[in-house]
Amino acid sequence: MQITYSWEPFISYGQKKEIKKNTTLYSQGEIGNGFYYLHEGEIQIKMLSDKGDERIIDYISPGELLGEQGVKGEPYFTTAKTTKPSTIFFYSKEDLQTICKKHSAASDIILNSLVKKVRLLAETVSIQDSSMEHQLAHIIYKLYRKNQNPCISIDQTSLSNYIGTSRVTIYKILQQWKENEIVNITDRKIRIINVNKFQDLLY
Structure with a gap:
């Protein structure tokens, strides 16, 4: 529904x-x-x-x-x-x-x-006791499902508040995903460029 x-x-x-x-x-x-x-x-x-x-x-x-x-x-x-x-x-x-x-x-x-x-x-x-990377993956995937759009408009400060960690930690995780060609990052937007690889982060 x-x-x-x-x-x-x-x-x-x-x-x-x-x-x-x-x-x-x-x-x-x-x-x-x-x-x-x-x-x-x-x-x-x-x-x-x-x-x-x-x-x-x-x-x-x-x-x-x-x-x-x-x-x-x-x-x-x-x-x-x-x-x-x-x-x-x-x-x-x-x-x-x-x-x-x-x-x-x-x-x-x-x-x-x-x-x-x-x-x-x-x-x-x-997921509160799981790794920061796992928690971040769940948050971004939730936003992806909610908006039905691989491009998520959210800043790193908001993401850090989502999972209770520092902005630096968020930055490092996102950069790792970018190097692995899972996401692309521009301004305040995160685009999932490989959904299959991203879904692997959830498990």
């Missing part, structure tokens, strides 16, 4: 908000009172580990939902913060009930989006 932009028909049921850059929408552990749909902008998703390390685990792009667990009044399991001025729509539990009464497909969209987020968290936790 295609999730991106599938919520677009229901945006009028939500409360529209214009949010400034570096605004926290919700924090990990905070009791939720609803969920969000990103119409324009970008939102960074972070998670605090049991060891106290904060990791970036995802970036929400326009057309995606976030904070779905909040609609049940459960604690948010991540922190969401805007990285640029953004337009969002907020939906309470009551809003969702109204939508689902009129549009039965809405509940499936919410469920599929939530399942996707839970899988992402499980994947993030499962």
Whole structure:
């Protein structure tokens, strides 16, 4: 099921908000009172580990939902913060009930989006103790799958925040991949030029 932009028909049921850059929408552990749909902008998703390390685990792009667990009044399991001025729509539990009464497909969209987020968290936790190269490969491949584009727009600082290491470490790994003709690096973009070789890095 295609999730991106599938919520677009229901945006009028939500409360529209214009949010400034570096605004926290919700924090990990905070009791939720609803969920969000990103119409324009970008939102960074972070998670605090049991060891106290904060990791970036995802970036929400326009057309995606976030904070779905909040609609049940459960604690948010991540922190969401805007990285640029953004337009969002907020939906309470009551809003969702109204939508689902009129549009039965809405509940499936919410469920599929939530399942996707839970899988992402499980994947993030499962590779935390692996090598930096392995973790970096998983992050880049995740972005590749998400955007369905071998050219990933992300800087090395953001990648270092993803896996909790230094920018120098990221640089060294990427240069090694470049020498092995796995990726090409230009400006703030990483292009996978050999998908088969790159997939070998995941195992």
